[in-house]
Amino acid sequence: MACAFRSKFLYDNSRVLASTSWFTCKNYCSTSKNSYELVVVGGGAGGCAAAAKFSSKLGAGKVAIIEPADMHYYQPMFTLIGGGMKTLKNSCKPMSKVLPKKADWIKQRCISFDPDNNKVVTEDGKEISYKYLVLALGMQLNYDAIPGLIEGLTTPGSGVCSNYSPAYVDRTFESLKAFKSGNAVFTFPNTPVKCAGAPQKVMYISEEYLRKEGKRDKANIIYNTSLPVLFGIQKYADALWKVVKSRNIEVNTRRNLVEVLPREKRAVFQNLDNLAEKVTTDFELLHVTPPMSAPKELKACQQLTDANGFVSVNKDSMQHTTYSNVFGIGDCTNSPNAKTAAAVAGQIGVLRKNLSAVMAGKPLTAVYDGYTSCPLVTGYSKCILAEFDYSGQPLETFPINQAVERRTMFHLKKDFMPDMYWLGLLNGYWEGPGLMRSAMHLGMK
Known part of the structure; x- marks a missing residue:
């Protein structure tokens, strides 16, 4: 199944919803109803799948899904968009078309949680009570955590790009086409990320594009990753090392982007094994994978989350470790699997069986193997x-x-x-x- 997936709550700390087009949508729920059998928070892959399964099981009006975005993006396609193989239009559908019809869509952002009283609060101040809760909020992209990055991403011709947001993904192919000579630098941040492979997929595509366009001999391809390895699974890391060596790609491990100087076309990296050491690199193209975190609103609820703000779940059952009527799915949980759409596919069957068991007062038997x-x-x-x-x-x-x-x-x-x-x-x-x-x-x- 696909990678680098999440398709909602793609907002940065400046509170701009990158996945939202902000046009008027007439299909969302405007009911005054404030109590549901099941509330699903988040309209990404996990939220849509959970709402679809349980609204079909429980019937119309029993399930609410809380999601503010107008558009739903299939983000695994962003890798292909960055390489000019697909367009942004190919990757999205109106949220009203992908949410299940039997579920009530509350088109708001959820700003606080009260699991002791089985309630959530939406941005307009409305309290929504639930019997069961599924948390599927995804991850937050923190572009503003790196000084100079947003300036670079919003300055025409800067060469700074990022496949991770629909607001910026088109810049990748534009930067590739404009590339003449120099360093093409690709980064991996010192935080959890959606799909650990995505930051280097854009690099391989870019390298081949430059070869096809006769520019490869004028380009120095550099991959700066905060990780100590190229990829976390040895079998595939071994295969990828063969790829980078055969294509003469420079790989620097334990190197984390800390500042972008877009006007000078320079990027500053910190050596994570020697924090006092910083390396400044000139670039013609800089593809940035932004630092990521759990959503701000979720991090504020310590009853539901771990020290890093991710939903505390039993990694086998996806049930919350404290609240038996709460489940998590996808990128917002602390389940120690890689954060991809394929993981959601592996988790949704487990969630379906175990949440159904809780509803029926039966023991939980389904186990997620981390696939x-x-x-x-x-x-x-x-x-x-x-x-x-x-x-x-x-x-x-x-x-x-x-x-x-x-x-x-x-x-x-x-x-x-x-x-x-x-x-x-x-x-x-x-x-x-x-x-x-x-x-x-x-x-x-």
Whole structure:
């Protein structure tokens, strides 16, 4: 399933909703109703899937979904948009078209939580009570945490770009087309991120684009990552090291972007193994993966979250560790899996079974194994399909070595996964490739 996915609550700390077009929408719920059997907070992949499953199960008017955005973005496509293979228009649909019709859509931001009294409060001051709660708020993009970054992202011709927001994703291909010579720098921040593969996928695509355009010999491709490794799963890291070496890409580990000087076209990095040491690099193109965190409003509720502001869940059941009527799904939880859409697909079946069990007063039996995947696009026609579990062991769907660059996996990512997302996951039908994997491995995996 797809990577780098989240499609709501893409806001930075300046409170600009990057996933919102702010046009008038007439399809949201304007009811005065303030009590529901189930409240889902967040209209991304996890929120849509959970609301679809339980509004169908409980019936019309029993489920509310709280989400302020007008548009829903399929963010795994942003990698392809940055490479000129898709357009932003291809990646989005009106929120009114993807939320389940049997659920009431409360078009507000949820600003506070009161789990002791089973209530949430929306931005207009309305209290919504619930019997059960699903938290699916995604992650917050903190572009303003790096001095000079927003200036760079909003200055024409600066060469600063980012695939992570619909507000900026078009700048990536524009910067590629404008590239003449010099350093093309790609970053990975010192925070949790959506899909650890996405920051380098744009690099591989950019490198191939420059080769096709006859500019590669004038370009120095640099990947500066805060991590001590190229990728967290050894099998795929080994394959990616072969890719970067064959393409003469410079990789610097433990190097974190701390400032952008857009007028000078310089970026300042901190050595995380020696915090007093800073390295300044000139750039012609700078692709930034922004620092990320749990949403501000969620972090403010310490009863629901851990020290970092992520929802405290049992990693096996996705049930909250304190409140048995609360579940989390997707990027906003502290479940130790990689944060991808594929993880949501793996979690939604577990949530469906375990929340249904709580509703019926039965014990929880479903277990999430940490499954996730990241289609590591390495150019305009090849992809390494990484799939793995909590332990970091490969959990591959197909009976072939998926650590090899393949055209088939590229077309799976580019042509098949979008429909699987829109038609399957958001409607609550797709619960990951477990059954397919078992069939393809003759029940041995």
